[in-house]
Amino acid sequence: LAKTTQPISMDSYEGQEVNITCSHNNIATNDYITWYQQFPSQGPRFIIQGYKTKVTNEVASLFIPADRKSSTLSLPRVSLSDTAVYYCLVGDIQGDDKIIFGKGTRLHILP
């Protein structure tokens, strides 16, 4: 299981674009990168998943460089409701990899 490293916390302002970078230097060939969002007293919510290059959905974008040793979650024009903990997870989704959570990034959006 590839270990991930993220900033412990980040602050930003409403309307700004927020980029959270995750390092996963020992990512394996079969590993996918998945990001989850968690609000207090709720289960994590799936945001986006990717393998390489760029993935975009209605919520976020995920940028993955060619070496795949890092990834960046991009949240466009954040609002106060985006204040949450964001987890970057790496694993072989086609296999039986269990997801091991790191500490995550506590994002605080200011008005």
Place this chain on the structure above:
Amino acid sequence: GAVVSQHPSRVICKSGTSVKIECRSLDFQATTMFWYRQFPKKSLMLMATSNEGSKATYEQGVEKDKFLINHASLTLSTLTVTSAHPEDSSFYICSARDQGVADTQYFGPGTRLTVL
């Protein structure tokens, strides 16, 4: 799609009693489900992997006789906390693996257990 439910959402019990938490995948079949616990301001900690029709695999340090897991069908896994004590008070979260088009895990809303 890919909705996972948990029941109950909140439970308070007396020390020494047992509590059962249900985890259901509502719109997909899940051969594998996972159980986590989370303490305040901390990350999720994996407790066990639940496989349909077979015994659960527990993480190191998790007592299998205390946290009984049953995965009797492709849409239901249960976690029973036996002889609960105050230190078992926590937020319990399950996830289910959807092996469909987007093979990933989806999480339930969690169950807040308080043991008095």
